[in-house]
Amino acid sequence: MALSKISTSYSPSQTLKSKPGVPFHGYDAKRTGVSFEPHRRLRISCSVAPNEVQAPVAPAVPSDKASNRECYGVFCTTYDLRADEKTKSWKSLIKIAVSGAAGMISNHLLFKLASGEVFGPDQPIALQLLGSERSLQALEGVAMELEDSLYPLLREVGIGINPYEVFRDCEWALLIGAKPRGPGMERAGLLDINGQIFAEQGKALNAVASRNVKVIVVGNPCNTNALICLKNAPDIPAKNFHALTRLDENRAKCQLAMKAGVFYDKVSNMTIWGNHSTTQVPDFLNAKINGIPVKEVIKDTKWLETEFTERVQKRGGVLIQKWGRSSAASTAVSVVDAIRSLVTPTPEGDWFSSGVYTNGNPYGIAEDIVFSMPCRSKGDGDYELATDVIIDDFLRERIKKSEAELLAEKRCVAHLTGEGNAYCDLPEDTMLPGEQ
Numbered sequence: 001m002a003l004s005k006i007s008t009s010y011s012p013s014q015t016l017k018s019k020p021g022v023p024f025h026g027y028d029a030k031r032t033g034v035s036f037e038p039h040r041r042l043r044i045s046c047s048v049a050p051n052e053v054q055a056p057v058a059p060a061v062p063s064d065k066a067s068n069r070e071c072y073g074v075f076c077t078t079y080d081l082r083a084d085e086k087t088k089s090w091k092s093l094i095k096i097a098v099s100g101a102a103g104m105i106s107n108h109l110l111f112k113l114a115s116g117e118v119f120g121p122d123q124p125i126a127l128q129l130l131g132s133e134r135s136l137q138a139l140e141g142v143a144m145e146l147e148d149s150l151y152p153l154l155r156e157v158g159i160g161i162n163p164y165e166v167f168r169d170c171e172w173a174l175l176i177g178a179k180p181r182g183p184g185m186e187r188a189g190l191l192d193i194n195g196q197i198f199a200e201q202g203k204a205l206n207a208v209a210s211r212n213v214k215v216i217v218v219g220n221p222c223n224t225n226a227l228i229c230l231k232n233a234p235d236i237p238a239k240n241f242h243a244l245t246r247l248d249e250n251r252a253k254c255q256l257a258m259k260a261g262v263f264y265d266k267v268s269n270m271t272i273w274g275n276h277s278t279t280q281v282p283d284f285l286n287a288k289i290n291g292i293p294v295k296e297v298i299k300d301t302k303w304l305e306t307e308f309t310e311r312v313q314k315r316g317g318v319l320i321q322k323w324g325r326s327s328a329a330s331t332a333v334s335v336v337d338a339i340r341s342l343v344t345p346t347p348e349g350d351w352f353s354s355g356v357y358t359n360g361n362p363y364g365i366a367e368d369i370v371f372s373m374p375c376r377s378k379g380d381g382d383y384e385l386a387t388d389v390i391i392d393d394f395l396r397e398r399i400k401k402s403e404a405e406l407l408a409e410k411r412c413v414a415h416l417t418g419e420g421n422a423y424c425d426l427p428e429d430t431m432l433p434g435e436q
């Protein structure tokens with residue numbers, strides 16, 4: 001199945017072309033009849049130095065192109081925006097790939113990305129959306145809704161079902177698509193089915209994505225899926241892979257704020273340690289309220305150790321009971337938070353949680369797993385682990401339990417990480433947040 005590209009823009013640095021051995025079916029002259037002769041090429045001023053900006057030269061592509069099924073009305077029309085004042089200060093286009101793009105989380109996330117609230121009001125983006133045979137129609141519907149939203153910063157939309165096409169040159173890969181656990185399914189079964197998706201997508205990223213792509217794995221079980229993905233992408237730094245635990249951080253902040261009777265923006269330094277599962281450890285030892293350690297504000301240690309901890313660990317399950325499906329809007333918000341934490345400098349003294357590769361960690365956590373830990377960023381897309389944390393016996397014991405779970409998950413997917421035969425001895429009491 002081809003990747004159909006819906007484009008309102010073209011920049012010289014983003015020429016559509018095939019790499020040897022990997023067919024690219026883009027929005028090209030052959031498929032659409034759009035001419036890419038130099039004088040008809042579309043340029044957006046974000047990729048052209050201001051002093052090179054000239055008067056518009058290219059008329060809109062004839063409206064009959066809009067009848068092409070794979071580009072949707074307005075996205076089939078092309079413009080020369082070089083003379084547009086608004087776009088002169090824009091940055092170069094970035095490509096964002098999203099899997100599970102027709103799913104619930106994406107339905108919220110894509111519109112946030114396109115609005116500019118994630119990467120900023122001067123950052124044009126291209127969305128490359130990955131679906132499957134079963135979701136392709138729905139993906140077209142998603143593209144139509146994006147079209148009807150008239151987002152100025154959304155310059156290109158592509159849809160497809162082949163990760164080797166959809167991930168091409170992407171600088172961000174938001175991996176959301178994964179099978180949810182169904183009745184009677186064992187956790188090990190989910191690990192295997194979803195693990196295969198992430199093994200394939202890791203290989204695809206390795207083959208075609210930007211060499212510095214940042215990958216955020218949302219699909220569950222996200223820590224081990226992220227591990228599988230990074231193991232299958234040896235040419236991309238392992239540090240670039242994240243498992244989403246920001247939703248857990250946000251949930252924890254909300255609970256602490258409620259207990260302390262403060263607005264939730266007063267809670268900082270909130271670490272989620274470990275797995276995005278019911279063994280996760282919301283760290284009330286290092287968290288602060290109004291800059292003061294939580295334990296000095298909330299004196300009820302029993303509540304912190306039991307009710308608070310369990311409420312965060314099982315929040316996903318309670319929500320499923322109420323909603324009949326897992327968190328989608330708040331998950332999308334937390335993906336936005338996770339990205340923004342990497343592209344904006346972390347406020348002085350604070351940190352954020354992300355599931356990241358453990359090699360070289362200063363906390364004594366087992367190497368070679370993906371574990372949620374406290375991170376700080378300079379806003380360059382990269383991060384460092386926070387070292388100014390304290391770990392007491394209670395915290396250490398909880399962290400060890402989550403570590404044991406992740407090591408067991410890792411053994412269970414050894415066939416997908418290139419480490420031999422899988423052996424599944426998952427502790428029976430471990431569950432995703434959405435499982436009761």
Ligand SMILES: NC(=O)C1=CN([C@@H]2O[C@H](COP(=O)(O)OP(=O)(O)OC[C@H]3O[C@@H](n4cnc5c(N)ncnc54)[C@H](OP(=O)(O)O)[C@@H]3O)[C@@H](O)[C@H]2O)C=CC1
Nearest residue numbers: 100103104105131132135177178179218219220244247331
């Ligand atoms: N880390 C976190 O904090 C959270 C993670 N999640 C996880 O995010 C993932 C997506 O959630 P959500 O968007 O609500 O789910 P949806 O069911 O709405 O969408 C999931 C998408 O996954 C894709 N998918 C890939 N393989 C399969 C498969 N074998 N069977 C079924 N679907 C498949 C489907 O898209 P297609 O057919 O296009 O491939 C589907 O649209 C889930 O794994 C969920 O558990 C949810 C909340 C929080």
Ligand SMILES: O=C([O-])CC(=O)C(=O)O
Nearest residue numbers: 316326327432433434435
């Ligand atoms: O458990 C699930 O299926 C959804 C999830 O990850 C959460 O809500 O945290």
